[in-house]
Amino acid sequence: MKLPEKVITFVDEVKGEVSFNTKEFADFVILKADGVPTYYLANVIDDALQQVNYVIRGEEHLSNTPKQIVIYEALGFMPPKFAHLPLIMNPNGKKMSKRDTNIGCILVYQFKEAGFLPQAILNFIALVGRNPGTNQDVFTLDGLVEAFGMDRVQKANAVYDFQRALRFNGEYIKAMSDEAFVDAVQTYLREYG
Numbered sequence: 001m002k003l004p005e006k007v008i009t010f011v012d013e014v015k016g017e018v019s020f021n022t023k024e025f026a027d028f029v030i031l032k033a034d035g036v037p038t039y040y041l042a043n044v045i046d047d048a049l050q051q052v053n054y055v056i057r058g059e060e061h062l063s064n065t066p067k068q069i070v071i072y073e074a075l076g077f078m079p080p081k082f083a084h085l086p087l088i089m090n091p092n093g094k095k096m097s098k099r100d101t102n103i104g105c106i107l108v109y110q111f112k113e114a115g116f117l118p119q120a121i122l123n124f125i126a127l128v129g130r131n132p133g134t135n136q137d138v139f140t141l142d143g144l145v146e147a148f149g150m151d152r153v154q155k156a157n158a159v160y161d162f163q164r165a166l167r168f169n170g171e172y173i174k175a176m177s178d179e180a181f182v183d184a185v186q187t188y189l190r191e192y193g
Contacts, residue, residue, distance in 0.1 A: 001030045008066040013083035013150040020066040048077040056083045087157045104162030120169040129158030138171045
């Protein structure tokens with residue numbers, strides 16, 4: 001794909017107005033020698049044909065966006081809205097990875113195996129890198145939906161805080177009736193006993 005010489009500007013729903021000069025990028029491959037499309041072309045075609053109008057992805061894909069916009073325009077498609085979420089950093093300030101095994105649960109199945117309640121996992125994940133705009137941080141699912149807004153996603157990278165996840169789980173456990181707690185413990189023991 002031969003890039004035109006121009007400045008590509010778009011409004012990112014998290015970052016605000018973002019501009020890239022195409023001079024910063026080299027022309028790039030959109031079709032491999034074996035005829036297989038690259039990520040850039042396949043992604044644009046797939047989103048356009050499925051009428052995707054909102055792309056929410058990690059900040060590490062921000063630099064892909066101007067290349068994709070060039071392809072959208074070349075093919076006569078309307079680019080979708082973009083929102084690039086901040087990275088999640090481990091407590092040492094490094095980009096979080098599946099290999100971060102010493103910071104508590106990081107994968108959903110690990111939370112489940114450790115006895116976390118589903119609503120605590122959801123609440124924790126929903127608030128990593130996002131501020132609901134109030135001092136409240138324990139929500140029902142409906143409350144999370146109501147409090148959600150792209151304007152509440154922080155621009156800076158988020159720091160993974162497993163202690164916060166533990167606190168959320170404790171709050172949900174304390175709110176359970178005795179009967180619900182016994183049922184949850186029995187279910188956990190049957191599954192992970």
